[in-house]
Amino acid sequence: MELMDVLYDKQSGIAKITINRPKVYNAFRARTVQELIWALRDAWDDNTIGVVVLTGAGDKAFCTGGDQKARTSDGYDSSGGLGGGIGLEVETLHATIRNIPKPVIAAVNGYAIGGGHVLHVICDLTIASDHAKFGQIGPKVGSYDAGYGSAYLARIVGEKKAREIWYLCEQYTAQEALAMGLVNKVVPHERLYDEVDEWCEKILQKSPTALKMLKYSFNADTAHIEGISQLAMGSLAMYYGTEEALEGRDAFAEKREVNFRKFRT
Ligand SMILES: CC(C)(COP(=O)(O)OP(=O)(O)OC[C@H]1O[C@@H](n2cnc3c(N)ncnc32)[C@H](O)[C@@H]1OP(=O)(O)O)[C@@H](O)C(=O)NCCC(=O)NCCSC(=O)CCC(=O)c1ccccc1C(=O)O
Numbered sequence: 122m123e124l125m126d127v128l129y130d131k132q133s134g135i136a137k138i139t140i141n142r143p144k145v146y147n148a149f150r151a152r153t154v155q156e157l158i159w160a161l162r163d164a165w166d167d168n169t170i171g172v173v174v175l176t177g178a179g180d181k182a183f184c185t186g187g188d189q190k191a192r193t194s195d196g197y198d199s200s201g202g203l204g205g206g207i208g209l210e211v212e213t214l215h216a217t218i219r220n221i222p223k224p225v226i227a228a229v230n231g232y233a234i235g236g237g238h239v240l241h242v243i244c245d246l247t248i249a250s251d252h253a254k255f256g257q258i259g260p261k262v263g264s265y266d267a268g269y270g271s272a273y274l275a276r277i278v279g280e281k282k283a284r285e286i287w288y289l290c291e292q293y294t295a296q297e298a299l300a301m302g303l304v305n306k307v308v309p310h311e312r313l314y315d316e317v318d319e320w321c322e323k324i325l326q327k328s329p330t331a332l333k334m335l336k337y338s339f340n341a342d343t344a345h346i347e348g349i350s351q352l353a354m355g356s357l358a359m360y361y362g363t364e365e366a367l368e369g370r371d372a373f374a375e376k377r378e379v380n381f382r383k384f385r386t
Pocket of ligand 1: 144145146148185186187188189190207209211232234235236237239257258259260262264265266270373
């Protein structure tokens with residue numbers, strides 16, 4: 122597959138996948154999602170690869186979720202990919218990160234917001250730069266991920282915190298994320314990739330079959346969330362066409378205050 126939105130590099134047992142759309146803070150469009158799935162599948166099939174690193178290009182962002190500028194009145198512009206319900210094959214991307222039988226490390230180099238936050242949540246491990254910021258933003262921009270974004274997040278940070286994250290849509294510092302168990306380690310920004318390499322080296326010294334079975338065991342306990350995710354994305358596809366959701370999208374595009382009060386009648 123010709124890669125336009127993603128950089129993909131394989132070296133010494135490590136597959137590094139970089140979302141490369143820094144102008145939009147590494148937001149993903151349909152094509153980006155397809156390329157991410159392709160790269161993950163390549164790493165899955167390649168027996169020389171023992172660990173996968175997911176990160177974002179530049180200094181500002183890991184990933185800020187769906188590209189709001191590619192959002193039409195019935196979901197995201199799907200012209201660059203298979204599309205489906207919401208115009209992005211996000212369910213397949215999530216399932217691929219979950220099911221690839223190798224650890225996936227999120228190297229969070231900046232904002233991990235919205236659907237970008239969900240990506241790091243699903244990864245096996247997260248190492249964060251000390252200037253990374255974390256949060257969900259869907260209810261502010263007329264969107265939600267009520268699959269892994271809510272149910273699996275609650276497994277990680279607990280029900281109260283997960284509800285706070287979604288209901289208030291605040292941003293959290295890397296240290297706050299560490300305190301709530303959302304990330305494994307915080308390092309000075311300039312050390313991020315050295316630290317990630319060290320974690321990869323430690324993983325590469327371990328038995329691949331043991332790691333694979335452990336990953337499947339961890340996954341089994343939350344496997345039902347895949348079904349919730351399909352329902353969530355199906356409902357999201359219907360929600361995206363509503364005036365309420367479009368108000369969120371338009372307010373972001375027009376850089377103005379959102380007005381959801383009119384929908385509370
Ligand atoms: C990340 C911000 C908080 C950073 O703010 P700030 O530092 O002030 O920078 P900005 O000037 O806002 O941004 C710089 C530049 O980048 C553009 N940009 C940033 N994010 C996006 C984006 N997601 N899409 C398109 N463009 C983006 C921004 O417009 C600026 O460019 P200009 O040319 O100067 O205008 C802030 O940027 C921010 O809040 N971004 C919005 C993030 C967002 O709305 N993401 C989608 C959230 S939807 C969600 O959370 C739930 C849904 C979900 O998880 C999901 C599930 C399934 C499919 C898709 C999604 C999904 O994520 O939509």
